[in-house]
Amino acid sequence: MVAKKKCFFGIKTDRQVDGDKISQKFMDKVIAEGGENAAIASCMQCGTCSGGCTNIDRMDISPRKLILLLQRGEWETILKSNTLWLCTSCYTCTSRCPRGVRPADVIEAVKALAIREGIQNDSTRFNQIFVELVKKRGIVFEPELMHQYGGIEAMLEQAELGVKLALRGKLSPFPAKVKDSKIFNQALEKASEK
Numbered sequence: 001m002v003a004k005k006k007c008f009f010g011i012k013t014d015r016q017v018d019g020d021k022i023s024q025k026f027m028d029k030v031i032a033e034g035g036e037n038a039a040i041a042s043c044m045q046c047g048t049c050s051g052g053c054t055n056i057d058r059m060d061i062s063p064r065k066l067i068l069l070l071q072r073g074e075w076e077t078i079l080k081s082n083t084l085w086l087c088t089s090c091y092t093c094t095s096r097c098p099r100g101v102r103p104a105d106v107i108e109a110v111k112a113l114a115i116r117e118g119i120q121n122d123s124t125r126f127n128q129i130f131v132e133l134v135k136k137r138g139i140v141f142e143p144e145l146m147h148q149y150g151g152i153e154a155m156l157e158q159a160e161l162g163v164k165l166a167l168r169g170k171l172s173p174f175p176a177k178v179k180d181s182k183i184f185n186q187a188l189e190k191a192s193e194k
């Protein structure tokens, strides 16, 4: 595969989009999904967000580039990116941005849209199992989560670590439940309202 040119006659092609060329359509989608204060159009592509990102080594698209793709309207590329699922919402990018752009909010919003558009992968499957288990008893029982996500094989792989954690009191060998399930369910219902 021929590598894409990043530079053409000395002009970097991977840089800021002119204001009048910004694609509003997908920015509006993100804004409507909770990115109203994300200031996407203000990004000057300085890369400070990427420089401080705590998980950038594993991401296929840096936070800086994700904002650039969004400005360009390259929605399909964004939806396929593993960055959506590897972002830990640590907000380092957002707290450091000199232009007040909020890449963490953008990623959260795009993630919600991706789920709605039917994107499925290991991360969405993990999230679904996690949510179902929280709904079930209010407190996740890690061995159950591991079993449903990775099966017996994953449990056996992690058994030694699980025993060590249990011996140090960091992992209960038995499932726990919230004390007042009624209040918990009311809180869940409220959180689902939008």
Ligand code: SF4
Pocket: 042, 043, 044, 045, 046, 047, 048, 049, 050, 063, 064, 067, 096, 097, 098, 099, 100, 101, 102, 103
């Ligand atoms: S730090 Fe802010 S302005 Fe700089 S690239 Fe990231 S989002 Fe854009």
Ligand code: SF4
Pocket: 049, 052, 053, 054, 055, 056, 063, 086, 087, 088, 089, 090, 091, 092, 093, 094, 103, 104, 107
């Ligand atoms: S919130 Fe996400 S994108 Fe921003 S620094 Fe943290 S891991 Fe990186």
